[in-house]
Amino acid sequence: MNASSPEPVLSLINVDKRFPGVHALKQVSIDLRPGEVVGLIGENGAGKSTLMKILSGVYQHDAGEIRVGGRPTRFLDAADANSQGIGMVFQEQSLLTNLSVGENIYLGNEKQFTRFGIMNWRTLYDAAARQLAKVKVDVDPRARAEDLDFASRQMVELAKALTLEERGAGHLIILLDEPTSVLERAEIEILFARVRALKSRASFIFVSHRLDEVLELSDRIYVMKDGAVVAERNAAEADVTELHQLMVGRSLQAEYYREPLQKTYRAEIAVEAHNLSLAGAYRDISFQLHRGEILGIAGVIGSGREELTRTLAGFAPHGSGRLAVDGREVTLRSPAEAVDSGIGYIPRERRVEGLVLFLPVAANITLADLESLSRHGLIDAREERRLAISWVERLKVRTPSINTLCLNLSGGNQQKVVLAKWLNAKAKVLVLDHPTRGLDVGAKEEVYDLVRAVTTEGLAVILTSDTLEETIGLSHTVLVMRDGEITHRASANPGAKPRQVDLIGHMV
């Protein structure tokens, strides 16, 4: 693709959007040409989701112009966007799991299958089957969405977006918003193949955190930062390093995992496990975790590492063996007991387990240690405020105020609030359960900084991570697990990190 390509199917010209206190989109101009896949990248908060929401009719822009097929327009709601040929494929949650695949595909658009108000299910399912054939997915249209795996659900979403074709909406524009975040590599390949095959029917805007995927699938790439488009590149001429620099405004390779900050840990033992076993999960786990040490646990699904993490967080007490925290032998029967022993848990599902989203930042930070804040059973509000402000400053939490509800923070900042909570509760051990899942590159780096900072202060960290690379990069020591047992222990000192391939050999 180059600048002399045909008339764009979708043009955004100086589109502007403000929310109270936030200038979310600043003079954004983007073109999408027929049959093109345009990648859209940017850190959390760069404005990608706002842009997607404007294109799908959830928000309306304040200024600037949106043209579809050359005609100026705006999208009043989701149905309006649909009728103008905009289809959407979101992350896996956007199918209604209690409905069938066919019902999902034609949800909101069933009228064509009714006669005198009565639904003709056979014609609907036949039509749904034709849509599914377009994306070459072998799914029974009568199956309930909850019975599908995530990859199939994603294909169903694509099929649903393609129904717009039948409604004569002209050239289709399909928004792919983080469609790969829950897919395995093989599934991603299938999705990409389908998208490429469909380029004759539609144009795509592809939003993802994974720069290599964006490079792989897109023809052109727009980079957003702080609400503005900062760069446009042809995919063929761009590389990950450059895109990353454009996105976060700093270099990628240098010190990604903050290795120079990796200090030698102390002699005091924070956690000691001796022959720890839990039937059906893991057995004979022994290790010593020192203050200031990061202990990474690696292993594939079923290796027992997730269960071990849950034991340390108090969700699944161990069956036999001994576990000592800070020299005291414990059995962690509940998360509350884990907290009492000085263990803080940072879960992967921040929205479910880590934060009370409807409470403000300050209340979340002090949640795990209200006792020390209480005077005669009442919470000392001034002290709470002071503490919250100091944590927000120390961890550089980007929040309008400490009274903002956590709901309104970005993922990375929510993660910082969780961390602040445990630091404030004076936890001695942190269990990090996939701490960077769903975060973009910049936010990840901030988490790495934080982890280094807390270990320097003497906290011990147990880490399970999404990628082996991250595990190796951050840890002092890596435990490799397979079938519930420890198969390998590697020390990972700066400059002498073990190679991934060496560890993988012990995993499988």
Place this chain on the structure above:
Amino acid sequence: MSTPTTSATSALPDATPAKHVSRFRLASWAPVIVLVLLCIIIASINPNFLSFGNFVRISQAAMIPLVLGLGATFIILMGSIDLSVEGVLTLAAVILSMLVLNGANGNDYGLLAVLAVLVIGAAVGFVNGVIHVKLKVPSFMTTLGIWFIGVGAANALLGGMAIRINDPMIRGLAIERFLGFARGVWLALACLGVALVVQNYTRLGRHIYALGGGEELAALSGISVARVRIMAFMLAGVFYAIGGILAAAQLGLGNAQIGNGRLFTTVTAVVVGGTALSGGQGSVLQTLVGVLIVVVLANGMVLMGVPPSVQIGVQGLMIIAAVALSIDRKLMRIVK
């Protein structure tokens, strides 16, 4: 960095397809099993339970809860709650008693009166829906208010007295038989048929499930959430009004106390049938099973000679058990 999922530690421990789903579906047969067990136990203690005469009586006891339950099912499927059952039913019964041939005034509007009552039911449902949707008042509070307003209006109309209904068509619903069962029972079954069609073969039915499954996603699919909610409340209002007609027919009168205790039976029946209070899961057929469980239990406790003071306790236990069942299923869905 951007080496995504090439590492051996997969990012997707729970992204595998759910295999135990079929087991979960088995659980939705639990109410039917409970009903069958209940029948076996009662019949073994008092064989009269299985007599045709008793089936007729159970059907008469079940017809009103069934019609009310049908309306409530749609609301609960949507993830809302409707407490206005007694208000609409009472208002419908009282207005009906004043419009048909009765012992207090000279009116005799017959079928026209029935039609008027159905329109009133729909209108009250419309008010429920509009207040809920437009003023964004939670359905719990909206319908609570409408409940009191409905009973209050009925009270104001009658000044607390009762009107005897003399209209042979209305009384016939309770007294006249067709194939051994009261006409009202057939009317209730017709309502079940209508509800099944609405649930399975109309866009409204589909959209109600969609709202219960995820309102935001439904909205993103272009469904007018407000319209669906208002329509569902109107539909429910019509069912409650039919319930009012049947109640007036059965007691042969209209008064302001005619709805007392109906809400409890209705919601119990819907939930016992397995429709989740969280919405999206359930069906009107399950409500039929729930109604039968509640009615058979009440009938059976008298037949088995359970002391009155124990009966209410048994009902309470049944509700807790039913909710526990529904929570159990819900958990399985997340756990899978």
Place this chain on the structure above:
Amino acid sequence: MVRKTTTTAFGRPFGRREFLKGATLLGVAGAFPAIITRPGFAQGAPTVVNSIRSLSNPYHATWNKGGEAFAKSVSAEYVTLVTEGNSEKGIADIKAILAKTGGNCVINVDPNDSPDARPIVEACKAAGAYVVTQWNKPADLHPWDFDPNYVAHISFSGVPYGKSMAEALIKAMGGKGGIVALGGIESNVPAIERKAGLEEALKANPDVKLLDMQVANWSATEALEKTNAWLTQFGDEIGGIWAANDDMALAAVEALRADGRAGKVPVTGIDGIQLAVEAILKGELAGTVAWDPYWQGGMGLSIGYHAKTGKFDPSKEGQEHREFYGTGVIITAENAQSFYDSNIKSEPRLDWNDIWGRVSGQIKY
């Protein structure tokens, strides 16, 4: 005595035809001012005041009619106070009328709740007004402790009427057979008293067997369900149905009707609501008891008025005239028509000077 329960038992359909219009109007009027007055408080002649729960149930609406009729008979100013089930409002309104009339009034009150009686009586005593209470008062509050202002307390015992209904039922059954009984709310005093009456009658009639007694909580719907189940369980063994109130009795009649047996199995109720009297006329109900709220509303005022105007001195009356059970009217097929004609079709005519005519014994605690 227990208050809420009494109204559950008595605040039920009971009325005359003209209520359809009249009660609605009264109800609307009652919604606006707390006090409905006729213009001008005459000096000298005492104002007569009824304090009742509401005007939207026929029981109290009839009560109010009786009060009006009495006030008219002595040409006194008449005031209706409505508590709407709110004890504080009830007491405050009474204090307001005491202040307004300077204590020159007679109050006939159905206290919202038993404890309310004490502050009401004390306020009347302090203001010099005369007061009669009905149904609810604490057991240790006695008129003779507040001479002369607390003139009397009137209540009705459920025992004799539960018994006479059972006797009427047994008579209709021919003295033998099986009966089933529908009770009110289990913990409710009138329900307990009426049931005790039933048991007394059964003891005296060994040929009659109580097949089953179920609690239907005063509710027609529940009574219908229970009766239906009985029809399965006992079939033709059921020779009669005794119900603790008319609503439940009428529901039992409907259950019998659906079974094709209405009029063949005798049923009795209690309360004397219009529909019950009509059912007796049709031969579907064997009997009921009318409490006559018209009498309660008028005679309560009359007793107080007689004391206030010096026709008798309460402190010189015996205790059987200070705390007494009133007399209910037992209605069966024999007197149903005349009761209907004189009490429902037309306004009753009572001799308001016959103040002790319906005393049927001192209240026992």
